[in-house]
Amino acid sequence: MTDAAALSVAGLGISFSGRQILKDVEFQVAPGEFCALIGPNGSGKTTLLKAIVGLVTPDSGRIAVDADGSGGTSVGYVPQKISLDAHIPLRARDVVMLGLDGARLGVPLPSRARDARVEEMLQAVGAGDFADRRIGHLSGGQQQRILVAHALVRRPRLLLLDEPLANLDVRSVAEIVALLRRLSLQYQTAILLSAHDMNPLLPVMDRIVYLANCCAVSGKADEVVRTEVLSRLYGYHVDVVRVHGRVVVIAAHEPEEIRAALARDPVHTAEIP
């Protein structure tokens, strides 16, 4: 089981200038699995993904990504914040092409096989209609599709997506989630996707990794998203509430927290009647 995992993380610890961000993080993602990485702001989702790609060096632990036999990196990555500048003279198609050979030296030569592969990828993410438009002129949802295609075109065994659903409207969220689920089945690509709201992902996720308080719990969604489990993870009592099929995690002591924060800042409390 361990050997077959698309990704396995064990005993991972990361700190920035002495401040612990992640501690003893442990989980596995099986090939073709759709895994949601959930956690509040600042819980270390981006840091964890960066460590898997190799942009951040961990202090301790082991990260193993399943090699795909052809050598080379088998991880596709879509970063959290990319501002695609309108000055950059690249069509959506070119960005996908650079996913294939962007690290190679020299000037690219024309290649039918490469163009066909790029075209197939563009169709797969539903980007046929805007493939020839400048990347900086596309909408957020369209850019997200192109970045997914850029990351997927090499057929990696593992695709990491950092908050790909932020800044998208409800319909685009649904479309991207459905698209990712379809792609992961089609290409047998494991997906690890970070988000702070798990609800849009509940219908598709095989597994959840929940980050809070420097630690992680992972498992099936109904094993992890429970009052006892998350309370233990956060280190204080939280309630997991289900409303109309949506899951909400509520910190029971939220009102006290806010009162305490107000009390720490007497200047402002004085002005509140």
Next chain:
Amino acid sequence: MRLLGLMFAPGFFSNAPVHTALLVGGGAAVVSAVVGVFTVMRGQSFAGHALADVSSAGGAASYLLGLNPLVGFLGMAALAAGGMEWADVRDARERDLLTGVMLGAGLGLTALFLYFAAVTGSATGAAITVLFGSMFTIPASIVPVALAIAVAALAAIAAIYRPLLVSAVSEDLAQAQGTRVRLIGLVHGSALAFAVALSAMTVGAILSTALLIGPAAAGLRLADRPGRSLAIAVLTGLIATWGGILLAYDSYYWTPGRGWPVSFFIVVLVFLAYLLAGLLARVRLRGVRLAAAQPSGCGQH
């Protein structure tokens, strides 16, 4: 035939300084256009200008010491580029500050060297030549060195073409592909230093920015593909430079005995090309909008 006679004043094609100017100027234009496209994409236009200003200190020093000015320009530009890459400041505002301070320090040195050159009388007109160029006085001996520098800069850019494009989109994306982004920055910085030194040699240190940014801006506006942007930039740079040389040569016949500076014409042509590119881009955009508006109509009518 008569029109050609009007355009090309007698002796243009047989004049040795004109040959040198066409060769060195052409090389500078091509390299600046190619490197400039990436410099603008990377948001380093200001850094490009600062390198040029710092390089003028090297140019001025070489007049004082009687060295080949190209060596002076290149030495200081490379030093400044290396310094900036070494400092590796990520924050855009902080980088602007560093660049500005470096630019000031460079020009200060230039002022000192040019002052010495003027008071010792070792090189009359050095100030004009260093800052604003003097294409018809470029010694022919510089041609091989200049062309070697041009080829080296173009080869460097060609080698890192794709990683350079990905880094312009996002350094994180490039790094995730296994590209060493600092190395890419260093190679681009060196090519930039080469381009700036060549341009400083032709249109002068201060005006070299025009050749670096103007043609690149035109290329980036008009084309949606990197190859085409590069082609447009190169063409614009070449037309402006060679056109400027031609006009300056002809100007000896407009105002007999006293021609106009080449740099003036080049900069004017670059500026016109930039305006034209803006106009064309706007026309094209309107065309796209009209075409897009036809089928959908957005249910308004």
